Amino acid sequence: MKISFNWLKQYINFDLSPEETGIYLTNCGLEVESIQKFESIKGGLQGIVIGEVLTCKEHPDSDHLHVTTVNIGNETPLNIVCGAPNIRAGLKVAVATVGTTLYAGDESFIIKKSKIRGAASEGMICSEKEMQLGEDQAGIMELDEQAIVGQPATKYFKIEEDYTFEIGLTPNRSDAISHIGVARDLFAALKQNRVPCSKIPLPFIGDFIPSIRKLPVSITIENKIACPRYTGICLEDVTIKESPDWLKNRLLSVGIRPINNVVDITQFVMCETGHPLHAFDSDKIEGRKVIIKSLPKDTIFKTLDDKELKLHEEDLMICNATQGMCIAGVYGGKDSGITETTKNVFLESAFFNPLSVRKTAKRHGLKTDAAFRFERGCDVNMTVYAIQRAAKLLVELADAVIASDLIDEYPTAIEPLVLPLSIDEVEKIAGKKIDKETISSILLNLGFENSSISEKKLSVTIPLNKHDVTRSIDLIEEVLRIYGYNNIETSNEIQYFQHSNPEPTLRKLQLSISDYLSSNGFYEMVNNSLSKGEYANSFDFINENEQVKLVNPLSSELNTMRQSLLPSGLEAIVHNLNNKNNNLKLFEFGKTYHLVNKEDTDVLKRFSEREKLSLFVTGKINEDNWLEQPKDLDFFFLKNFVENILFKSRVPFSKISYSENETMLFNSLSYFINEQSIAIVGEVNPTILKYFDIKKPVYYAEIEVSALFSGYLNAKTLYTPVSTTPSVKRDLALVVDKHVTYQQLESVATHFGSRHIKKVSLFDVYEGDKLPENKKQYALNFVMQHPDKTLTDEEINKIMSKLLSAFERECGAILR
Secondary structure (H helix, E strand, O other): OEEEHHHHOOOEEEOOOHHHHHHHHHHOOOOEEEEEEEEOOHHHHOOEEEEEEEEEEEOOOOOOOEEEEEEOOOOOOEEEEEOOOOOOOOOEEEEEEOOOEEEEOOEEEEOOOEEEOOEEEOEEEOOOHHHOOOOOOOOOOOOOOOOOOOOEHHHHOOOOEEEEEEEOOOOOOHHHOOHHHHHHHHHHHHHHOOOOEEEOOOOOOOOOOOOOOOOOOEEEEOOOOOOOEEEEEEEEOOOOOOOOHHHHHHHHHOOOOOOOHHHHHHHHHHHHHOOOEEEEEHHHOHHHEEEEEEOOOOOEEEEOOOOEEEOOOOOEEEEOOOOEEEEOOOEEEOOOOOOOOOOOEEEEEEEOOHHHHHHHHHHHOOOOHHHHHHOOOOOOOHHHHHHHHHHHHHHHHOOOEEOOOOEEEOOOOOOOOEEEEEHHHHHHHHOOOOOHHHHHHHHHHOOOEEEEEEOOEEEEEOOOOOOOOOOHHHHHHHHHHHHOHHHOOOOOOOOOOOOOOOOOOHHHHHHHHHHHHHOOOOEEOOOOOEEOOOHHHHOOOOOHHHOEEOOOOOOHHHOEEOOOOHHHHHHHHHHHHHOOOOOEEEEEEEEEEEEOOOOOOOHHHHEEEEEEEEEEEEOEOOOOOOOOOOOEOOHHHHHHHHHHHHHHOOOOOOEEEEEEEOOOEEEEEEEEEOOEEEEEEEEEOHHHHHHOOOOOOOEEEEEEHHHHHHHHHHOOOOOOOOOOOOOEEEEEEEEEEOOOOHHHHHHHHHHHOOOOEEEEEEEEEEOOOOOOOOEEEEEEEEEEOOOOOOOOHHHHHHHHHHHHHHHHHHHOOEEO
């Protein structure tokens, strides 16, 4: 949002530079992102001075040039060669001295000392167009005889110099969406910091009595929820013309292009008060009726810029007796707007429901200054002042005559909220004692009426422009941002709280896992929960029937809630790869969203959220170095981290299932608890990578956080003394059918082996011509240990015999 420095000073009298003012604005919550210098004429006519032509002779070597001497207030007159036909002695002119930069659109040139056909020229006598003051370039600009020689052109032509603040306004601060609103905050901040300043009263409206009453218009509000208040007034004999310079400069300083005096006045009042207005050609209001209502679905409406829109049945419209004239609070219509032939005007000032305006603007993809303000919430009490201010300006600048009484339809007045404010609560939140008088003064300067209930409590009436203040904590925020967070000292006291029996929480588990992953080279990412609906058409692992679709999406790129963490993670990988970050280890804790029963009468039961942990790896484990060659990140690298996370969380998975080719992953492992999948790890399907234009393998894992937390909650830590007896290792080479997996062998060893078997591991797999067809060999290593004694050979052989018998019986294994 753009705010003019000079415009602000119309409401507060203070003596600070724009830079100093910007600091106070930022400190009170209106962050100044930049300060730009504004000049009503580009370059500000710097270097151009008023001069008087002393002599004018024809150039000896030209039939149209003249050699002149011009007095600009220096000791020695300037010699200037001029080709204008109206140049003559005694003329007061504007002279661009040597070194001056003149502008022509986006181009510029510098005046240099030169010789023109042998005659010295020490400057240039300017035309209107050369100074950007008009379009006349047939001759030089002739100035008034009373013009003072040597006076800077900036002063003579009253070029305005201003500074524009670009404020990063947050959506909740609708109260500061105008110059009056920003001035209110600035005044409160300056007073609190004891900067000399005084408030200038708002422009006086005076007695608002119509000159005549011959253009009545009736107003009917049919949709009182979407339009709680509507105010209108009629004016006649309006003269459509160019706005005066001061008005054009005000609009240009905040980035608004002047159009004509009527439109410019409505724009000016909107920027001043924060309340949008709309002007209709009242001769085009059929039936002399203004009706605020919705029109039937798919009604065609033509906008100001000749676009045809199909209306939604919830779009609020400003209609006449037969048709819609304007989309309320959003966009004007073609057939009712102000034109050069307009003579009579109906001026509108209304308060529209912010939700209604936002939905309509989003529905039709319309972004306007009016919608920007209405959808954030305007001040319902500003409607009358804003329309009276605009009407007075129309009388002054458009020769208008007020032709009707002010019509104000306000069926049910909106009552302000009253909140209690505890002084002790302010101290508790701030960490500093602030006296009641200071708090009361800050609130009064911000427009909050307040009175004392007791020594430690205030009763505060919330103004209707403060839509974000609904709780006592919001009032405390208002106080502190003006008091100044920088004025709250950091305490030197050290406070320590120790919980006697800290409870396990999901957050603690997440932090533990995050610390583990980040210490092993992973980077955490936070992706948008919004995703492309198009993914459901491209990937089978996204179920279109479970999609949670947004009613008013920001764009087609963000129109559904994500069902999987995979697409958003791959988008992050693409971004990194495009920026030459090729070796990636990433993880994310995030939610997926699913429509589970759209027929359920309980809206909350229609949807489900699932917390998941995703891991991505691609590229190399390490960068090139002198010690070792870089190794590829692969399936087994990621599998190790998945199983370590499950182990750290004490998740007792009961089964691991291998799948060769899934729609999302291939060569994947799934981990189960009681037939319920809790984790999956594998290589991302190449067809998915091709969609994202990723040309290298990506390995992905997804873990259900609920399973991790369940294991974490139910974990019991048991102390086992470190054994003092030696362990014993034995190997077995088993020939089995090709379909037999290592997992089956490990399961047999765990189930049928001795309790003294501490570890089973696979150290070799062989398939080749030395084995029978459809056979393969697993080489297994077993570690055995007794807690109290050293195992004898006889005991070891007995354990191994029992194992071998189990392998033969359960898996058809043969000892090789």
